Amino acid sequence: xxxxxxxxxxxxxxxxxxxxxxxxxxxxxxxxxxxxxxxxxxxxxxxxxxxxxxxxxxxxxxxxxxxxxxxxxxxxxxxxxxxxxxxxxxxxxxxxxxxxxxxxxxxxxxxxxxxxxxxxxxxxxxxx
Numbered sequence: 200x201x202x203x204x205x206x207x208x209x210x211x212x213x214x215x216x217x218x219x220x221x222x223x224x225x226x227x228x229x230x231x232x233x234x235x236x237x238x239x240x241x242x243x244x245x246x247x248x249x250x251x252x253x254x255x256x257x258x259x260x261x262x263x264x265x266x267x268x269x270x271x272x273x274x275x276x277x278x279x280x281x282x283x284x285x286x287x288x289x290x291x292x293x294x295x296x297x298x299x300x301x302x303x304x305x306x307x308x309x310x311x312x313x314x315x316x317x318x319x320x321x322x323x324x325x326x327x
Contacts, residue, residue: 211249212250212251214244214251215251215252215253215276215277216252216255217252217253217254217255217276217277217317217321218255218257218262218264219254219255219256219257219263219319220256220257220260220263220319221256222243222254222255222256224318225245225254225317225318225319226243226245226254228317228318229245229252229254229317230245231296231298232292232293232296232315233247233289233292234247234252235247242255243255247279248281250279252277263319263320265319265321265322267320267322268320274302274314274322274324275314275323275324276321276322276323277321277323277324278323278324278325278326279323279325279326280325280326280327281325281326281327282327283311285327286304286311286312286313286325286326286327289313289325290304290313293313293315298315299315299316300313300314300315301315301322302314302324310326310327311326311327312324312325312326312327313325
Protein backbone atom coordinates (compact mmCIF):
# COMPACT_ATOMS: atom_id res chain seq x y z
CA UNK A 200 0.00 0.00 0.00
CA UNK A 201 1.11 3.54 -0.66
CA UNK A 202 2.56 5.92 1.87
CA UNK A 203 0.00 8.66 1.24
CA UNK A 204 -1.90 9.18 4.50
CA UNK A 205 -4.31 11.48 2.65
CA UNK A 206 -6.04 8.56 0.94
CA UNK A 207 -9.44 7.74 2.37
CA UNK A 208 -11.32 4.54 1.64
CA UNK A 209 -15.02 5.23 1.33
CA UNK A 210 -16.81 1.92 1.82
CA UNK A 211 -20.52 1.57 1.22
CA UNK A 212 -22.89 -0.77 2.98
CA UNK A 213 -22.07 -4.47 2.71
CA UNK A 214 -23.81 -6.73 0.25
CA UNK A 215 -25.52 -9.58 2.06
CA UNK A 216 -25.81 -13.00 0.42
CA UNK A 217 -29.17 -14.71 0.92
CA UNK A 218 -29.32 -18.40 0.03
CA UNK A 219 -32.81 -18.89 -1.46
CA UNK A 220 -35.04 -21.82 -2.42
CA UNK A 221 -36.20 -20.39 -5.76
CA UNK A 222 -34.31 -17.54 -7.37
CA UNK A 223 -37.16 -16.15 -9.50
CA UNK A 224 -39.65 -16.25 -6.59
CA UNK A 225 -37.15 -14.33 -4.46
CA UNK A 226 -36.49 -11.77 -7.20
CA UNK A 227 -40.24 -11.24 -7.51
CA UNK A 228 -40.62 -10.76 -3.74
CA UNK A 229 -37.91 -8.12 -3.49
CA UNK A 230 -39.09 -6.30 -6.63
CA UNK A 231 -42.60 -6.21 -5.11
CA UNK A 232 -41.24 -4.30 -2.09
CA UNK A 233 -39.30 -1.75 -4.11
CA UNK A 234 -35.91 -3.33 -4.80
CA UNK A 235 -34.40 -3.18 -8.27
CA UNK A 236 -32.85 -6.17 -9.98
CA UNK A 237 -29.30 -6.13 -11.33
CA UNK A 238 -27.42 -9.10 -12.78
CA UNK A 239 -23.72 -8.65 -12.04
CA UNK A 240 -21.48 -11.40 -13.36
CA UNK A 241 -24.22 -14.02 -13.06
CA UNK A 242 -25.11 -12.95 -9.51
CA UNK A 243 -28.53 -11.46 -8.91
CA UNK A 244 -28.29 -8.27 -6.88
CA UNK A 245 -31.44 -6.75 -5.40
CA UNK A 246 -30.78 -3.09 -4.58
CA UNK A 247 -32.64 -0.45 -2.60
CA UNK A 248 -30.55 2.62 -1.85
CA UNK A 249 -27.35 1.46 -0.13
CA UNK A 250 -28.83 -1.98 0.66
CA UNK A 251 -27.88 -4.89 -1.60
CA UNK A 252 -28.99 -8.48 -1.19
CA UNK A 253 -27.23 -10.99 -3.44
CA UNK A 254 -29.66 -13.83 -4.07
CA UNK A 255 -28.10 -17.24 -4.61
CA UNK A 256 -30.22 -20.31 -5.27
CA UNK A 257 -29.46 -23.23 -2.97
CA UNK A 258 -28.79 -26.65 -4.45
CA UNK A 259 -30.78 -28.18 -1.58
CA UNK A 260 -33.83 -26.41 -0.10
CA UNK A 261 -32.85 -27.67 3.36
CA UNK A 262 -29.77 -25.44 3.12
CA UNK A 263 -31.93 -22.28 3.21
CA UNK A 264 -31.69 -21.62 6.92
CA UNK A 265 -31.95 -17.99 8.07
CA UNK A 266 -29.89 -17.10 11.14
CA UNK A 267 -33.08 -15.79 12.75
CA UNK A 268 -34.56 -19.31 12.64
CA UNK A 269 -31.72 -20.87 14.64
CA UNK A 270 -32.01 -21.20 18.41
CA UNK A 271 -30.01 -18.37 19.91
CA UNK A 272 -30.04 -16.38 16.66
CA UNK A 273 -31.04 -12.73 16.51
CA UNK A 274 -34.58 -11.80 15.53
CA UNK A 275 -33.31 -10.46 12.19
CA UNK A 276 -30.98 -11.59 9.41
CA UNK A 277 -30.32 -8.13 8.01
CA UNK A 278 -30.90 -4.62 9.35
CA UNK A 279 -31.68 -1.68 7.07
CA UNK A 280 -31.45 1.89 8.36
CA UNK A 281 -33.70 4.62 7.00
CA UNK A 282 -35.30 7.89 8.10
CA UNK A 283 -38.46 8.11 10.25
CA UNK A 284 -40.42 9.28 7.19
CA UNK A 285 -38.91 6.45 5.13
CA UNK A 286 -39.86 3.91 7.77
CA UNK A 287 -43.49 5.05 7.82
CA UNK A 288 -43.57 4.91 4.03
CA UNK A 289 -42.15 1.37 4.06
CA UNK A 290 -44.68 0.28 6.69
CA UNK A 291 -47.58 1.55 4.58
CA UNK A 292 -46.11 -0.04 1.44
CA UNK A 293 -45.59 -3.39 3.15
CA UNK A 294 -49.16 -3.36 4.51
CA UNK A 295 -50.62 -2.54 1.10
CA UNK A 296 -48.65 -5.39 -0.52
CA UNK A 297 -49.47 -8.03 2.09
CA UNK A 298 -45.91 -8.42 3.34
CA UNK A 299 -45.68 -10.33 6.63
CA UNK A 300 -44.64 -7.99 9.45
CA UNK A 301 -43.33 -10.18 12.27
CA UNK A 302 -42.21 -7.51 14.75
CA UNK A 303 -43.59 -4.02 15.23
CA UNK A 304 -43.84 -1.49 14.08
CA UNK A 305 -42.63 0.07 17.31
CA UNK A 306 -42.83 3.85 17.07
CA UNK A 307 -41.04 6.20 19.43
CA UNK A 308 -39.39 9.59 19.21
CA UNK A 309 -35.88 8.20 19.73
CA UNK A 310 -36.04 4.98 17.73
CA UNK A 311 -38.64 3.20 15.57
CA UNK A 312 -38.38 -0.26 14.10
CA UNK A 313 -40.20 -3.09 12.33
CA UNK A 314 -39.27 -6.49 10.93
CA UNK A 315 -40.67 -8.32 7.92
CA UNK A 316 -40.25 -11.93 6.82
CA UNK A 317 -39.43 -12.63 3.17
CA UNK A 318 -40.53 -15.63 1.12
CA UNK A 319 -37.55 -17.71 2.35
CA UNK A 320 -38.04 -16.96 6.04
CA UNK A 321 -35.34 -14.27 6.29
CA UNK A 322 -36.28 -11.57 8.76
CA UNK A 323 -35.34 -8.11 7.52
CA UNK A 324 -35.50 -5.32 10.11
CA UNK A 325 -35.92 -1.65 9.27
CA UNK A 326 -35.18 1.11 11.75
CA UNK A 327 -34.95 4.85 12.07
